[in-house]
Amino acid sequence: MLLKHKPTSDHSDCFLSQSFRQKENSMRNKWIQNRRLATIIIxxxxxxxxxxWLASSSQMPILFDLFDTLTLLGALWVLFRHYRNLTKADWITAFGLGLLIGVLMLFASLFNPYPFFWTVQDRAIQAVIRAGYTTLAALGGLVVMRQEGPVQFHIPALEWRKVGPSLLAGLFVGIPLAGVNVIALKLTQGQAISWQPAGAAFLDALLPGVVEEVIYRFAAWGILWMLLNKSLSGKAVWVSGLLATFIHSFAHFSDLFVEAPLVGLGMGLGIGLIWGLPPLLLARKRGLEAAISFHWIVDAARFLTGF
Incomplete structure (x- = not known):
């Protein structure tokens, strides 16, 4: 008597098991992706x-000091891990920017920053601090740039032909918005234009123009991109860029968040959309120099008109 061979389901079971594992891995990766993004937002x-909350009852550092320092820690982290990727031009550029900021800070007349962490008021010490922050943030951003990060810096890359067009692109976009900013300040602050020395306005505007763009548009954006790139892939560039942009925008309103939180949220959102997105796009498409020149002309117009 011949026994009929009963077909086994091993192949089918193997296929189902493989499909289940793929689905499980996909869910795990999505969970990791969402957790990392959620952590970075939280x-x-x-x-x-x-x-x-703390500032409502006690003296606290301004938001810029907190986020500048957080970015600096991130820059030190990436620098420690990948400093060997930096070129000689990278080091020269970063220390050159720091030196520029330190010297400008010593002689600034229209730019008056808050005391650093509500303790450091001495101009010379503030110059050293801002120079150090700028240098380290630039080095962190350059580390990310050397790993195909979201923002290019043409000067250390020795792409001299791109520097001029990049600066002009920032000015082209920035000049109209600089005028809008002056009008908005005049209306919101209720004061007349008070013309200031042009030389002081143009030089002092380099301080926020360089420092804030290097810290937020170069280092912070780059570090956030590194943290999100594996999980978000192609979306990481714009997600990290928007996060850095709105952190920078909302950081302008330390006092307003205490006095009128909803107004602070609205102002931060407006600043981010009108004056934050243009340098974001400029930095991505034209390089860091474009974002710096945009920021510089906006603040130069503000200082020139006495705001």
Whole structure:
């Protein structure tokens, strides 16, 4: 008597098992992706909310000091891991920027920053601090740039032919918005234009123009991109860029968040959309120099008109 061979389901079971594992891995990767993004969003929110709550009853550092320092720590982290990727031009550029900021800070007349962490008021010490922050943030941003990061810096890359067009692109976009900014300040602050020395306005405007763009548009954006790139892939460039942009925008309103939180949210959102997105796009498409020249002309117009 011949026994009929009953077909086994091993092949089918193997296929189902493989499909299940793929689905499980996909769900795990998505969970990791969402967790990392959520963590990166939660940390700034905790800083914003915690600082606002504490500032209502005690003296606290401004938001810029907190986020500048957080970015600096991130820059030190990437620098420690990948400093060997930097070129000689990278080091010269970063220290050159720091030296420029330190010297400008010593002689600034229209740019008057808050005391650093509410303790350091001495102009010379502030110059050293801002120079150091700028240098380290630039080095962190350059480390990311050397790993095909989201923002290019043409000067250390020795792409001299791109520097001029990049600066002009920033001015082209920035000049109209500089005028809008002056009008908005005149209306919101209720004061007349008070003309200031042009030389002082143009030189002092380099301080926020260079420092803030290097810290937020170069280093912070790059570090956030590194943290999100593996999980978000192609989306990481714009997600990290928007996060850095709106952190920078909301950081302008330390006092307003305490006095009128909803107004602070509205102002931060407006600043981010009108004056934050243009340098974001300029930095991505034309390089860091374009974002710096945009920021510089906006602040130069503000200082020139007495705001």
């Amino acid at each position: 940390i700034p929110l905790v800083i914003f909310i915690g600082r606002t």
